[in-house]
Amino acid sequence: MAKLYFRYGVMGSSKSAQALITKFNYEEQGMRVWLMKPAADTRYGADKVHSRIGLEQPADVIDDDMDLYEVFRDREREFYDVIIVDEAQFLQPAHVEQLREIVDYYNVPVFCFGLRTDFRTRLFPGSARLFELADSVTELKTVCTCGGKAMVNARIDAEGRVVTEGEQFLLGGNESYRPMCYKCWKKAALESKSEK
Known part of the structure; x- marks a missing residue:
């Protein structure tokens, strides 16, 4: 079947x-x-x-x-x-x-x-x-840089900061996205917001 x-x-x-x-x-x-x-x-x-x-x-x-x-x-x-x-x-x-x-x-x-x-x-x-x-x-699994299981497609800007706002659709590879665990993504997102 x-x-x-x-x-x-x-x-x-x-x-x-x-x-x-x-x-x-x-x-x-x-x-x-x-x-x-x-x-x-x-x-x-x-x-x-x-x-x-x-x-x-x-x-x-x-x-x-x-x-x-x-x-x-x-x-x-x-x-x-x-x-x-x-x-x-x-x-x-x-x-x-x-x-x-x-x-x-x-x-x-x-x-x-x-x-x-x-x-x-x-x-x-x-x-x-x-x-x-x-x-x-x-x-299909891969890892975050911390060694944990990656579960977030973190979008990054030209300065390497995590972006959490914008259009859902943006084609890109390693220059635009990074696999991250949720904990690292959340921490990086908060750091990016505080830098603004």
Whole structure:
């Protein structure tokens, strides 16, 4: 029985690398993989899944108004054995519902990799819907500089201070975000506020 999987973690927890490794493993068994990512993620190119360790693969782009269930149904002649979505936090909640329908009606497993929360520790809409609908939820872990488990995607400014206000969406890598444990994030956020 196919399942909807959500594998989440903070920045630096190897989500994209795991997505590409999963793709490789299925293809090595002769299975067809549909790799995609939301259009919002253009950091390494709109139509590419790229990991910081250098792995990269072409991917289909999911536009906000795209109906994934209809696209899958229309492509049935090119039947996919598995679907992998990177940067799943940027999915619309409707996309998650459509992926759920593909799992249920076509018995095709769907793996979604993404962030749980933003830099303010608030759930992304796509991630929230995945927590509600996924059959399997797994955290991919990494560490804070203190050695504790990182759980916050700390946004940092040009001076290296933690930022706690602003738009939810800001593309960036190590120059803009740092994985932190909650305690270190809270301390750094308070220090940043007191410096203003």
